[in-house]
Amino acid sequence: MSAAAGAALFDDDAALNAALPGYAARAGQAEMAHAVAKAMDEGGRLVVEAGTGTGKTLAYLLPAMASGRKVIVSTATRYLQSQLDEKDVPLAQTVLGRKLHVTVLKGRANYLCLHRLNLTEASGDLYLASKLRAVRDWAARTKTGDLGDFGDLGDGDALWPRITSTTDNCLGQECPLFDQCWVVNARREAQAADLVIVNHYLLFADLTLRESGFGEVLPGADAIVLDEAHRLPDIAGRFFGQALSARQLKDLVRDGLGELDALGGDMPVLKARLQDVGAAERGFSDALGSAAGSRSWQELATPQLSQAHAALDEALNALKVGLEPVVSRSDRVKALSRRCAELVTVLETVGKEDVERISWLEKRGAAWIWHSTPLDVAGPFSRAIKGYPGAWIFTSATLAVKNELSYFCDRLGLVDVEQKVLASPFDYENNAMLYAPRAMPLPNTPDFDDAVIAETLALLTAAGGGAFLLCTSYRAVARYGEALHAAGLDVLTQGSAPRATLLADFRADDNAVLVATSSFWEGVDVRGHALRLVIIDRLPFASPADPVLAARFNAMKEAGQNPFMDYQLPQAVITLKQGVGRLIRDAADRGLLAICDPRLFTARYGGAIRASLPPMPITRERAVACEFLDALTPA
Structure with a gap:
């Protein structure tokens, strides 16, 4: 077969109907499959937004698996890796009528x-x-x-x-x-496989290794498909930078002391130098203070912290010098010396800032990580992917802003790419409604939380449950969860149990209510009547208090750009579309989306946000929204 033959299965869908009883042909799925096949045959680049329900996974798997080429599929999480391996790939093999050598490779x-x-x-x-x-x-x-x-x-x-x-x-x-x-063993298996399923973190680890010239993790491939590609720009920032953590230093000390003891304990000076590194790390942690959060190095650089930094640098360099003459004692001492030298280099790097990167620290309890992060990943990413010749396919349900993909492509430096925006085949106009309460106070005003709670309680009364309340902060999760519990509702709250347990409990109860943030905005699939109401408290704008964003915004201003219109707004649209996508997961699903943020209508940019959402009727009246919800309850 060939990639084109795999795509042709969507035109003559007998094999799909046989493997998937009730399969319904979707024009967008066939269009995507042919575009994927073309990119694979020509070694081209394709960016495609495939709206919820398009069936994007099969649209890239069938051409990829029929192509006869070596293909890497990268997705956002280990959970999605497992879903591809256990559900989607076996289905694709059934449709194709043949098995391929498929393996999952993790970090x-x-x-x-x-x-x-x-x-x-x-x-x-x-x-x-x-x-x-x-x-x-x-x-x-x-x-x-x-x-x-x-x-x-x-x-x-x-x-x-x-x-x-x-x-x-x-x-x-x-x-x-x-x-x-x-x-x-896992890498050898990947070398031999036809299809390798990885995650974005492993892929970026390999890209950065290649760029630095130190080697590669992933096998060579003829085509790379990046699913959930909306996550890539943020992940890229982490991997194209440098970082030093408390854990790295503690591991170095613990491993070093253990190795010296194993060698007979005859190097007391070296043992003392390891202990000095441990003491210097604790001193640095203490100098950072007890407050959790992320702050720039410039903001944190008090005389006390600068002294602690100097002490840590001195202790690491002394250990490096002490290890060099004894590397012949064992392979593990040799490895310890290499680790120490690398940490010395990273410590020198993370404290430096220039127009292209920011130095910042995050602190959580006794743990800390010191980062040096590039403000723009477009250059490093576009250079890095040149190390992988062949086709590159980027896809997600949420990449476009006002039906354009320029924001996503610009952030990753993607040029000369074919672009497609494929609408969801679901009937939002008849099966969904958007409710935007008319009299909501502005976010960050004293009355906003109480107003959200009042709207939520009214909507839950009409719906009888079956709801996600998606928040933009953990503070809001705690506040709303407590209020709903005080109102007599049995609420599932993010953080009270593992994510998988919360989802299982939600699916098991048609009238459950889940209050959550971050990880529940995407990658969650609850079909049918169990989820008929999604409430979003406020538009998910990234906080300019984040040190990386603050530095990025300053750089954008100096370049004559508008940080809000060119970055914050497009990113908020993509995040919002992820949350909205939780509501309608199947052709038969029906539900109400409530967005409590009044800026959806009162702000000058509200129209741009509304234009990026699926087409559905809008009401500003609570009574109309409740009537719609009441009608969803089975007789």
Whole structure:
């Protein structure tokens, strides 16, 4: 077969009807599939917004899997990787009538490191003993080493970083257990596969490695498909910068002390220098203060913090000098010396600012990360993707602003790309309604929260539940959740349980109410009557208090641009479209969208936002909205 043959399956859809009972042909899906096939055949670049319900996943999978080419599909999260692997790819193989070699490749921190498991067991940490035994038993059974299959460790579990490797602490081919390395095994599998499913973080890790000339993680490919591509610009900022964290320094000290003890404890001066680094890290953390949040280095650079920075620099350099003469003692000391040298370099880098990057820190409890972030990722990204010849396909349900893709393309430096905006096939005009309360106070005024709560309670009474209340801050989640609970409602609140548990509980109850922010604005699929009401408290404008955004806005002003119109507004539109997309997930779905922010109509830019939303009738009257909701209740 060929990519074009895969796309042709949407024209003569007998195979799709056989694999998907009830399949309905969608013009947008066929158009996207042919555009994907063309890009793959010609090695071109394609950016396509495929509205909710277009069926974009099959529209790129069938041409990709029929092409006979090596294809990488990158998506936003590990959850979506699993969904592709377990649901979408098997369906595509059924439609094609043949199986391909498909594998999922994750970042190294997802795989058990047997060497670090040995080190952690040898540390004698009684607090971790029972979990270590469970991991050791699982290690004897696993075929992949993917800790996602272990099932007993969350991302915040203290054991996770102790039994996985990072680019800092991995010994590479010098590791005594290299032949049993699950990361190496996963990469070998990816080298042999026809289709490799990765996530954006792993893809960017590889792009930045290639740009710096240090190597590559991902196998070469003829085509790369980036799903949920709206997330790319923000992720790019993280990977094209530099960062130094408290965790890196603490790991360096802990690993170093453990290695010196294993070698007989005959290097007391070196041990003292490691302890000096630990003390300097704690001093730096103390100098940052106890307040959580993100602030620029210029804002934070008090004399006390500058002294702490100098002490940390001095301690790291002393350790670097002390390690150099003893690297022959063991491969692990050699690796420790390399890590220390790299951290010295990063510490020198993160404190520097120029017109192209900002130095800033984030603090959470005792943890801190010092970043140097580029203000514009268009240049680094466009240079980096030149290392991957072949087709590049960018797709998401939310890329366009007023049916144009220029904002997305400009942020990533994409030129000479084919662009398509494909509308959702769902009947929003008959199945949905937008309610914008007429008398709402402005956000950030004292009465706004109470007004949102009043509107929410009225709408919930009419709907009987089945609602998401999507907020733009954790403060609002807590405030609204408490108010709804005080009103006698049984509310699911983000943070009260793991995300997957909250979603399962919501789906199990047709009348549930979920109050959430951030991660629930996207990647959540609840179909049918269980979700018939989505309430959004305010337009999701990025805060200019964010140090990176503040610096970016200053740079834009100096370049004669308008930060609000050229950045904040388009980004808010894309984020809002993600939240709106939670409501209608199937052709038979019906529901009400309520946006409580009065600026949707009162601000001069409100029309641009409304023009970017799916076409649906609008009401400003609560009675009309409640009547619509009441009619959704099954007889």
